[in-house]
Amino acid sequence: MKTARGFFKPLAIGAPAPWRELPARVERMIHFVPPHLDKVRAKVGEIAPTVDVILANLEDAIPADAKGAALAGTIALSREVDFKALGVGLWVRINCLNSPWHLDEVATLVEKAGDRIDVIMVPKVEGPWDIFYIDQLLASLEAKHGVTRPILLHAILETAEGVMNVEQIAGASPRMQGISLGPADLAASRAMKTTRVGGGHPGYRVIEDPHADGSARASVQQDLWHYTFAKMVDACAAHGIKPFYGPFGAIDDPVACEQQFRNAFLMGCAGAWSLHPSQIAIAKQVFSPDPAEVAFAKRILEAMPDGSGVAMIDGKMQDDATWKQAKVMVDCARQIAAKDAEYAALYGF
Numbered sequence: 242m243k244t245a246r247g248f249f250k251p252l253a254i255g256a257p258a259p260w261r262e263l264p265a266r267v268e269r270m271i272h273f274v275p276p277h278l279d280k281v282r283a284k285v286g287e288i289a290p291t292v293d294v295i296l297a298n299l300e301d302a303i304p305a306d307a308k309g310a311a312l313a314g315t316i317a318l319s320r321e322v323d324f325k326a327l328g329v330g331l332w333v334r335i336n337c338l339n340s341p342w343h344l345d346e347v348a349t350l351v352e353k354a355g356d357r358i359d360v361i362m363v364p365k366v367e368g369p370w371d372i373f374y375i376d377q378l379l380a381s382l383e384a385k386h387g388v389t390r391p392i393l394l395h396a397i398l399e400t401a402e403g404v405m406n407v408e409q410i411a412g413a414s415p416r417m418q419g420i421s422l423g424p425a426d427l428a429a430s431r432a433m434k435t436t437r438v439g440g441g442h443p444g445y446r447v448i449e450d451p452h453a454d455g456s457a458r459a460s461v462q463q464d465l466w467h468y469t470f471a472k473m474v475d476a477c478a479a480h481g482i483k484p485f486y487g488p489f490g491a492i493d494d495p496v497a498c499e500q501q502f503r504n505a506f507l508m509g510c511a512g513a514w515s516l517h518p519s520q521i522a523i524a525k526q527v528f529s530p531d532p533a534e535v536a537f538a539k540r541i542l543e544a545m546p547d548g549s550g551v552a553m554i555d556g557k558m559q560d561d562a563t564w565k566q567a568k569v570m571v572d573c574a575r576q577i578a579a580k581d582a583e584y585a586a587l588y589g590f
């Protein structure tokens with residue numbers, strides 16, 4: 242691995258200096274759009290003010306014969322909407338690094354939209370070597386085209402090998418902004434027997450012992466993704482980048498979508514992907530801390546101004562550790578309030 246000083250060295254002469262701290266951005270939902278569909282792309286201008294990030298997707302869900310149109314649509318989109326003025330991130334999901342498309346995509350995106358694209362999402366990342374490759378390629382292209390700040394990288398965690406290497410992926414470059422759990426490809430990679438995109442499965446349960454009277458035995462559905470979330474969140478938190486939940490494919494089940502997003506939020510994730518307009522509000526509501534929780538967290542901070550000691554609030558013991566938990570909650574709320582007037586009012590900032 243690189244030396245401490247070498248970690249932040251630009252990888253190409255003339256490339257912009259790597260980020261020392263990630264830009265502080267609210268990213269509750271990463272809204273996927275198919276940029277080759279003019280009808281959908283034409284609506285991004287009205288959708289953008291309602292989301293934190295718009296992602297132009299070039300990979301899965303874009304037909305092989307539409308990859309060129311999706312790339313062209315992405316460049317057009319980057320010019321049609323002033324995402325910076327709206328305070329909305331513009332991300333692009335490229336095709337995977339062994340695909341015939343990614344090289345032209347990265348070269349075109351940097352040349353024609355380098356200063357307008359905030360994050361490039363890289364699918365099927367297997368290990369740090371994938372990040373080293375794209376990091377070097379981007380630095381060379383940014384130097385060539387005079388891009389003024391580094392484009393950040395976001396990895397999708399969606400292969401068994403990627404999960405095995407997630408800590409090294411998270412720490413592979415100062416460009417790393419975050420990692421998303423990709424449940425469908427990951428399920429296929431692990432040979433899990435489910436065709437669902439995220440969420441639970443009615444067959445994944447634990448069951449009571451047999452009853453002497455032969456009565457029915459209670460069983461409870463378990464979370465298929467808990468281990469993966471925990472590994473991803475620890476890797477991201479340790480390296481100061483952001484963990485996300487990816488797609489929830491049951492568009493017709495907003496209740497289960499909300500539950501999957503809430504599991505991710507409680508486990509430490511910053512946001513999730515919205516695949517359909519109906520999922521935007523779900524992600525916004527789930528990944529904005531509950532106003533009542535924020536109010537309680539404020540009380541903890543007020544009870545221990547210097548963050549040390551012990552206090553009882555509504556019968557619950559508070560100490561240095563809960564002060565830190567409360568600070569996480571209030572800092573997140575403040576960041577959202579600075580961007581979102583509705584939540585600024587709800588939080589009382």
Ligand SMILES: C[C@H](C(=O)SCCNC(=O)CCNC(=O)[C@H](O)C(C)(C)COP(=O)(O)OP(=O)(O)OC[C@H]1O[C@@H](n2cnc3c(N)ncnc32)[C@H](O)[C@@H]1OP(=O)(O)O)[C@@H](O)C(=O)O
Nearest residue numbers: 273274281298301302399423424425426427488516517518
């Ligand atoms: C599996 C993991 C992934 O890769 S997930 C990411 C890849 N998938 C996508 O990006 C899917 C994006 N969403 C869509 O393409 C569509 O939402 C849909 C095909 C799922 C459904 O579209 P449609 O049938 O048109 O839905 P509706 O009729 O309900 O649409 C109503 C209305 O909304 C417009 N619409 C639909 N989707 C979007 C959108 N994403 N953004 C903006 N507008 C959208 C639609 O055009 C209709 O508009 P109209 O009323 O004016 O006609 C994998 O990585 C892993 O996990 O490993």
Ligand SMILES: [Mg+2]
Nearest residue numbers: 301399423426
């Ligand atoms: Mg995938």
